[in-house]
Amino acid sequence: MSKFLGLAIAVVIVLIGYHSLQLPSNSSAPTTVTIKLSGWGGSPIEQKLLRQVLQDFEAQHPTIKVKYEAIPDQYMDVIKTRLVGEAAPDVFYLDALDAPFLMSQNVLEPLDAYITPEFDLADFENTLLDNFKYQNHIYGFPKDYSTLALFYNKKAFAAAGLSSPPTTWNELRTYSQQLTGKINRYGFGEIVELARQAYKIKAFGGQIIDEKDYATFASPAGLQGLQLVVDQYQKDRSSAQKSDVGTNSGSEMFGQGKVAMVIEGNWAIPFLTDTFPEIDFATAEVPTINDKKGTMVFVVAYVMSKQTQHKAEAWELISYLTGKEGMQKWTGTGFALPTRKSVAKNLGYDRDPLRSPLVAGVDYATPLQVGKYQAAIVNNFDNQFVSALLGQQPLKQAMLRAQQAANQQIKAMQ
Template sequence: MSKGKFFSFLVLVGAIALIAIHSIKLISAPPASTAVTVKLSGWGGNIVEQKLLQQVLNDFEAQHPQIKVKYEVISDQYMDVLKTRLVGEAAPDVFYLDALEAPFLMSQDVLEPLDAYITPEFDLGDFEPNLLKSFKYKNHIYGLPKDYSTLSLFYNKQAFAAAGLKNPPPTWEELRAYSQKLTGKLNRYGLGITPELARQAYKIKAFGGQIVDQNGNASFASEAGLQGLQLVVDQYQKDRSSAQKSDVGTNSGSEMFGQSKVAMVIEGNWAIPYLRETFPQLEFATAEIPTINAQKGTMVFTVAYVMNKQAKDKAAAWELISYLTGKAGMEKWTGTGFALPTRQSVAQKLGYDQDPLRSPFVAGVNYATPWQVGKYPGAIVNNFDNQFISALLGQQPLKQAMVRAENEANQQIKTME
C-alpha cells in the first residue's frame, strides 16, 4: 500500500471512529429538557370570556416557553367534580375557587399555602383587602382573587324621565318611593328583585344582623336580620311595586330590566356587556345601592386561583398563578370590562374608578359583604332561599320562615361536621 493510500485509509478510519464516538454520545446524552405541563381547570364562561382567557394563556406560554398550560373546562357540577378529583389525587394543579366554597377547601388541607411563594415584587398589598381576606385561613393565604363584581343599582333613564325623576335614589326609603312612581308607567314594576341570600345578605347586615355566627352556624333569623329582609317583603306584598323574574316571564334580573319589565334592578358588573349587546337601544345608568339604615351596603363576588397541594411542579404552578394575578396578566384579563380587576393599580390604570357605568361597582368593594357563609354553604343557602321565597309569597310569616330555615340549616350542618 502506497503512503498516499495508507494516509487516506487512516483518514477514513479516523472519520469512522469520530462518527462512532459521536453516535455513542448521542445515545448516552440525556434528552433535551421538555416543557413542564401545568393543568388548569375552571368552569365554562361565555365564548368571549373563553377566548380572552386563551389569549392570556398564550401570552403566558410565549413568555414562559418551558411551561405549557393544559386548560380544561369543567362545564357541569364543578365543585362536585373537583372534590372527587382532590380525594382521588387527580385534581388539576391550578384551579378556580369561588369565595363561597373556599372556607371548606381551605380547612381540608388540600390546597397549597401561597405565602412562601409571594415575594415583595409581587406586591400583595396592591390587592383589594376585602377580596383577599376571603382566601385567608389560619394566617395563610390560599388563593389570589382574579376578578370580582359587586352589585349596583341599574336604572332606566327613559323611565326616570317619564316619572320626573332626575337622580338615582340615595336611600332605600326613597327607592321604595321611586318604585311606586315608576310602577305602571313605562314599566310594569319599579324594581326587579332576586329573593336569594346572595342578594339579600347585605340587607341583613344593615341592621346589625349576621348570616353565620363564629361557630359557622346559621344565625340570620335574629330580630336585627329580619328588619332588613322585611323591607323586601313589604315592598313586594304591600307596595306591589317590585317583581321577581317569574312574575314577568324572564330568566334573570338583567333580562327583566333589559326587556323593560322593571325600571330598576340591582345587578352585577356582568350585566353591563349583556345589556349593551342584547338591548342596544336601552338607555340606562348605574349607581351605588341606596343606603339602608344609614349604612352603605352591597355584595361582592370573587373567584381566586388556587394551587393543588398535590401539584406535580409547584414552582411552575406558581409561575402561572403569579402571571394570571400579576399586574400585566390581570390588565389583559380585565381590560375588556366584563370583569373588574382585584388589583387597585390595574383598576386605576384602566380607569374603571372614573367609568360612568363601572365606578359604582369599584366604589362598593371596600364596604361590600363578601359572598361567603362558612364551611357548609349549601345547607345555609338552600334553606334560606326555600323559606324566604315562601315568606315573600305570603305563605308564612317572615319570622317563622327564617327560624325554620335557620333550624333546618343548623341540623344539617351538625350531620356534616
C-alpha cells in the same frame, strides 16, 4: 483489505465522537411541563379572552404549556371528586363561597412561601384577598370580582319625572311605586337568593352565621332587613321576581323592560350593551339601608392543588394571571374588574360612568362567604325566603324554619 478495515474503523471512531459531542446538548435541552388549569364554563367572550391571556403566558414561559379545561356543570362537585381521587388540576378557580371548606381540608397548597417582593402583595384589595386566608395562610389570589350596583332605566325615570337615582332604600321604594305601570310593568326587580340579600341582613346588625358556622340569619336584626323586601313585594306591589315576568335573570328583566330598576353586577354591563342596545341606562351605588352603605361582593381566586407535581410551574401561572401584567390583560376590556389597586387605577374604572359605583362598593361590601357549610346555609335560606315572599308563611316563621334546618344539617356534618 487491511486498508479498507482501517478506513472503516476510522469512520466508526469519527461517528462515535460526533454523537458523543452531541449527547450533552440533547441531555441539557429544557423540559416542557404541562400545567392543567380548570375553571367553570363562561360566555364565549370570557373563554376567548382567557385563552388569549394563556397564550401570552406561554409565549413568555416557553417551557410551560397550559392545558385549559372548562367544566360546564356541577363545577365544585367535579373538583371535590378529583381532589379526593388525586386527579385534581394543578391550578383551578375557587369562588369565595366555597373557599372556607376547601381551605380547611388540607387539599390546597399554601402560597405564602412563593410570594416575592416583586409580586406586590399589598397591591391587592384587602376585602377581596381576605376571603382566601385561613389559619394565617393565603391559599388563593383573587383574579377578579364584582360588587352590586343599582341599574336604572333613564327613559323610565324621565317619564316619571325622576331626575336622579334613589340614595336610600325608602327612596327606592317610593321611586318603585312611581315607576310601576308606566313604561315598565314593575318599578323594581328583586332577586331573592341569599347572594343578593346578605347585606340587608347586616344593615341592622344581623349576621348570617356565628363563630361556629351555625346559621343566625333569623335574628330580629336580620329580619328587619328582609322585611323591607317582603313589604315592597306584598304591600307596595311594585317589585317582581324574574319568575313573575318570565325571565331568567335580573339583567334580562331589566333589558326586556319588565322592570325600571334592578340591582346587578358588572356582568350586566356587557350583557345589556350587546343584547339590548336600545336600553339607555345608568348605574348608581346601592341605596343605603338604616343609614348604612351596603352591597355584595363576589370574588374568585386561582388556587393550587396540594397534590400537584409541578408546584413551581403552577405558581408561575398563578403569579402571571394575578400579577399586574396578566390582570391588566384579563380585565382591560371591562369584562371583569381587577382585584389589584394599581391595575384598577391604570384602567380608570373608578372614573367610568357605569363601573365607578361598582368599584366604590368594594370598600364596604359584604363578601358572599358563609362558612364551611355553605350549601346548608344557602339552600335553606333560599327555599324558605321565597316562600315568605310569596305569602305562603310569615317571614319570621320561614326564616326560623330555614335556620333550624340548616343547623341540623350542619350538626350532622360536624
